[in-house]
Amino acid sequence: MPEVDIKPDKRTERSKAAVLAETYRQLSQNGLANVSIDEISRASGVSKTTIYRHWPSRSALLIDACSRLGGNVAVPDTKTLQGDLRALLTDLAEQLRTASWSAVVPSILDAAERDVAVREMQTAWHKSVMSPFELVFERAKGRGEIDPETCPNYLIAMVAGALFYARWFSRAPLDTRFVDAIVDAAVQAHSADTPAL
Amino acid sequence: MPEVDIKPDKRTERSKAAVLAETYRQLSQNGLANVSIDEISRASGVSKTTIYRHWPSRSALLIDACSRLGGNVAVPDTKTLQGDLRALLTDLAEQLRTASWSAVVPSILDAAERDVAVREMQTAWHKSVMSPFELVFERAKGRGEIDPETCPNYLIAMVAGALFYARWFSRAPLDTRFVDAIVDAAVQAHSADTPAL
DNA sequence: CAGATACGCTACGGTATCGTGCTGTTCAAG
DNA sequence: CTTGAACAGCACGATACCGTAGCGTATCTG
Numbered sequence: 001m002p003e004v005d006i007k008p009d010k011r012t013e014r015s016k017a018a019v020l021a022e023t024y025r026q027l028s029q030n031g032l033a034n035v036s037i038d039e040i041s042r043a044s045g046v047s048k049t050t051i052y053r054h055w056p057s058r059s060a061l062l063i064d065a066c067s068r069l070g071g072n073v074a075v076p077d078t079k080t081l082q083g084d085l086r087a088l089l090t091d092l093a094e095q096l097r098t099a100s101w102s103a104v105v106p107s108i109l110d111a112a113e114r115d116v117a118v119r120e121m122q123t124a125w126h127k128s129v130m131s132p133f134e135l136v137f138e139r140a141k142g143r144g145e146i147d148p149e150t151c152p153n154y155l156i157a158m159v160a161g162a163l164f165y166a167r168w169f170s171r172a173p174l175d176t177r178f179v180d181a182i183v184d185a186a187v188q189a190h191s192a193d194t195p196a197l
Numbered sequence: 198m199p200e201v202d203i204k205p206d207k208r209t210e211r212s213k214a215a216v217l218a219e220t221y222r223q224l225s226q227n228g229l230a231n232v233s234i235d236e237i238s239r240a241s242g243v244s245k246t247t248i249y250r251h252w253p254s255r256s257a258l259l260i261d262a263c264s265r266l267g268g269n270v271a272v273p274d275t276k277t278l279q280g281d282l283r284a285l286l287t288d289l290a291e292q293l294r295t296a297s298w299s300a301v302v303p304s305i306l307d308a309a310e311r312d313v314a315v316r317e318m319q320t321a322w323h324k325s326v327m328s329p330f331e332l333v334f335e336r337a338k339g340r341g342e343i344d345p346e347t348c349p350n351y352l353i354a355m356v357a358g359a360l361f362y363a364r365w366f367s368r369a370p371l372d373t374r375f376v377d378a379i380v381d382a383a384v385q386a387h388s389a390d391t392p393a394l
Numbered sequence: 395c396a397g398a399t400a401c402g403c404t405a406c407g408g409t410a411t412c413g414t415g416c417t418g419t420t421c422a423a424g
Numbered sequence: 425c426t427t428g429a430a431c432a433g434c435a436c437g438a439t440a441c442c443g444t445a446g447c448g449t450a451t452c453t454g
Contacts, residue, residue: 011400011451031307033230038441047402052443106307109365110228113300126366153369154378157359162351164366165358168306169323172350181351189386208421208430233411244432249413 012054018044019051023065028100031107032062032118063121066108069101070125075132081140085183088132089159093174096167106168130156146190159186209251215241216248220262225297228304229259229315260318263305266298267322272329278337282380285329286356290371293364303365327353343387356383 022044026035037058041048055061076087096102112119137152146155162182166172219241223232234255238245252258273284293299309316334349343352359379363369 009400009452015401031310033307036441037443045402048442049403049444050401053400058442103310106303106310110230110303110307113228113303123368130367151378153367154359154375154382157362157367157369157375158355158379158382160366161358161360161362162354163358165354165361169357169361170327170350170354171320172354178351178354181348182355185351185355185386186382189382206422206430212431234413235411242432245412246414246433247431250430255412 015046015050016054019046019054019061020065020068022046023061024068024100027062027065027069027104029103031104032066032111033107035062037061059115059117063117066104066118067121067125069104070129071095071099073129073132075135077139079143081136081143081145082183082187084136084140085159085186086179088136089163089179089183090176092160092163093179096163097174102167130160133160150190155186155190158189159183212243212247213251216243216251216258217262217265219243220258221265221297224259224262224266224301226300228301229263229308230304232259234258256312256314260314263301263315264318264322266301267326268292268296270326270329272332274336276340278333278340278342279380279384281333281337282356282383283376285333286360286376286380287373289357289360290376293360294371299364327357330357347387352383352387355386356380 019040022040023035026040026043035058037048037051040046041051051061055064073088073091076084078084078087108118108122108125112122133156134152137146137155140146141148141150141152159182163174163179166174166178172178216237219237220232222240223237232255234245234248237243238248248258252261270285270288273281275281275284305315305319305322309319330353331349334343334352337343338345338347338349356379360371360376363371363375369375
């Protein structure tokens with residue numbers, strides 16, 4: 001069995017961190033397509049040679065940087081679907097308004113349209129961002145708040161889709177009124193006590 | 198008063214059409230960022246000099262081509278919100294699945310994030326694509342099918358957002374089941390006879 | 395302290411892009 | 425037929441980018 005505890009080497013860590021930080025900065029400022037290795041090297045002070053020592057290609061670096069984009073979301077537990085949804089959507093709206101990754105997403109979607117590796121990264125990102133929604137809806141189903149036959153994915157598509165639509169398509173303000181309207185509509189649409197269609 | 202009826206000149210029309218056609222092709226295949234004037238010239242047979250005679254810059258050509266993307270949507274009139282919505286969303290889902298502009302949209306959103314001219318073009322495109330939805334909801338409000346105080350934009354965000362979400366984010370199948378679920382949820386959420394929240 | 399390792403610097407080679415001149419040719423209009 | 429407009433083809437300059445190579449230096453580890 002080989003030595004498992006490898007020595008980190010400060011220099012490597014330092015270079016990697018500087019490169020990733022600058023990549024992240026350019027990413028959120030210029031979008032995925034307009035990130036340049038030369039510019040990363042210039043701005044970060046890390047030699048281009050060193051960059052290619054740690055990442056085999058530009059694509060690898062970009063995918064590595066992108067996969068660290070989304071933050072970890074706290075899953076609320078207010079014991080009601082309405083409360084949980086409001087918390088989740090308020091947080092998501094806040095991030096869409098202020099977080100830097102919000103400006104990067106379209107360029108990722110664009111690249112994912114034609115690049116398999118990017119598509120896989122985007123799928124993983126999407127899964128991790130949306131998992132709190134699945135959990136919240138499953139718990140609501142367990143409490144009998146929504147029809148057990150309703151597919152949670154449809155609900156997720158409507159509530160998350162509404163926010164994404166406002167952020168990138170209609171450019172409508174992502175304020176409290178909007179979030180509340182979405183929450184109320186979603187809760188009312190699939191509450192278990194409404195007459196079956 | 199100067200001569201108003203200008204001669205079209207076949208040659209000019211022919212060149213413009215060929216360039217726009219090839220631009221459109223590259224656009225839907227490679228996305229907005231990866232359209233090259235040199236390549237357009239090669240593939241269309243129109244000299245690069247001529248291209249720059251008709252469009253002052255690459256950006257102008259791209260915006261011109263993009264603004265011709267969306268088709269004109271037929272506004273249904275089934276006398277019920279449910280019927281109208283189903284028709285609209287079925288059509289939109291079909292286009293999202295097959296139309297070539299569907300693959301271009303992310304690159305437009307990306308460019309719009311940083312380019313004012315693209316943003317204006319995208320706003321106009323969005324308005325023209327979404328106007329049928331506004332009309333349908335306004336008519337439903339006139340018939341008393343939805344609460345008159347409900348803002349149609351919220352409903353539009355939910356139904357259109359759901360489809361966009363499925364197309365570009367979750368990559369879920371845009372089939373009849375999905376469309377029906379969205380329609381039913383939207384109708385049920387804001388029907389006028391549900392108890393006020 | 396000494397060896398190993400990571401690093402910075404500089405310079406490539408190759409490709410792609412935009413936008414512009416210049417020259418000669420084709421085509422439409424009068 | 426004549427004339428002028430629109431065209432193609434080609435070359436150019438400038439810029440930017442990727443990924444690699446050589447060489448000397450700084451830094452970490454043992």
